[in-house]
Amino acid sequence: MPDSTVTANSRNQLLTSLLKLDQERLLPHLHQIDLLQGDVIYSAGDDIEVVYFPETTVVALLSTLEDGSTTEVGLIGREGMVGLSVFLGGAITPERAVVQVNGSALKMAAADLAQELRRGSPLQVQLLRYTRSFLALVTQSVICSQHHSLEARFARWLMMMRDYSGSNTLPLTHEMVAGMIGTRRAGVSMATRALRERGLIASSRGMIEIVDGEGLANAACECYAIIREEFAQLHNSQMNSRPT
């Protein structure tokens, strides 16, 4: 597929919200790439040289402590960009970015993004909005990890993964999930059993399937609805500024 169709067909909402004129200027700098689950896009402390606009892939930002324990602090899908730090005026990223769901993204050199922003691109406004939503997501995670039970957080996380990936079938080991929601592997196993016994999910080796989405949403903490609402608003504003 020729590069010239990349942006027009892109499913990344930051890009599609731009005018044709602006999209075409970005085109030569964008390159499609397929990302695989487990790919490490950035390690903590890396210089960011490339940013990514997910189309169908989903990327997690992970924060790591001295003792090696990790927690996911944010998910990024087609509504956003991986490498926000560049936009926010920093060269390095404080978190690890790991691909959660196989899929496509468009990549772009950080320098090209910086130049595009310097010329006063409308992308600036879109990125500001996105930053707001992303900040809301992280903010909610603070109080969530403080006050909500493992099971409720797990349910929320599964629902969010479903929304981001568009699939009820998630190829995940308990170990991976544990690293995301910041608990032990054994804890995830127990939560999985609890949710399965309530008829909300099914699971097999390396695979979790959402059987009853509505029920799972109810099992999730309030944070799910709050975040969903925030990103629904972002989506609307992105679509509203989209060229016809």
Added chain:
Amino acid sequence: MPDSTVTANSRNQLLTSLLKLDQERLLPHLHQIDLLQGDVIYSAGDDIEVVYFPETTVVALLSTLEDGSTTEVGLIGREGMVGLSVFLGGAITPERAVVQVNGSALKMAAADLAQELRRGSPLQVQLLRYTRSFLALVTQSVICSQHHSLEARFARWLMMMRDYSGSNTLPLTHEMVAGMIGTRRAGVSMATRALRERGLIASSRGMIEIVDGEGLANAACECYAIIREEFAQLHNSQMNSRPT
């Protein structure tokens, strides 16, 4: 004191990092105000009509759950601005903002800020940088509240309050602290006793005093150093772009 000296003398680092030219354009829109501990600047869901540039005051952003429990998600002092949402393209704030430390701030109508930004002010770059640091603060809080003990988080919080307020003597009730770090009042009382027995703090009714700052920093979780480093970098970049 006449308004004309407000900006030049301001101790808000976002403002002092600007060129005289830009400062003078902002001047007519800035008004000094004294804030008192407990003042609620925004309630959750409020339309933001005014933003604040703290000079000596410290403001906390609080997130609240359905059951009424709260947790602080960020502190804002003279390095930043209260009302970031305006900058990020939103009109409403998702969190409550409450004054923690008596002091001065400069306030400005949100509309005036928006206009200033529309004209391509250098303030934009400063606010982007600040957003980056603030996001780093919130991000760290996610993993912190997930993995660190009450006592360590309490120690970190005290140290941050010391840094922000510039005073070792903090007028705080246990109840207030509990609302900040997201626990029970009784938990704060116990943590206070533990830290006092270690000779790190002293306390009396409505007052906590840091006796051994270095020791308290050691008692705090690693998050303290990480956040401190992030804001030290912000401070440097703010000072470097400051007019001579």
Added chain:
DNA sequence: AAGATTCGGTACGCTAACGTACCACCAGTA
């Protein structure tokens, strides 16, 4: 000075989650 209110110290039982460990099993590989 008396009364009311806020604040802090402390205690009790309880539960979620931890760290760890062991085992069965499934899926590749030799």
Added chain:
DNA sequence: TACTGGTGGTACGTTAGCGTACCGAATCTT
């Protein structure tokens, strides 16, 4: 086919922190 590493189920003792409650002391009010 047997071996091996990754995965998930489950269990045990431990603990941090919860919810709640009660009381005395400090402070404010009148």
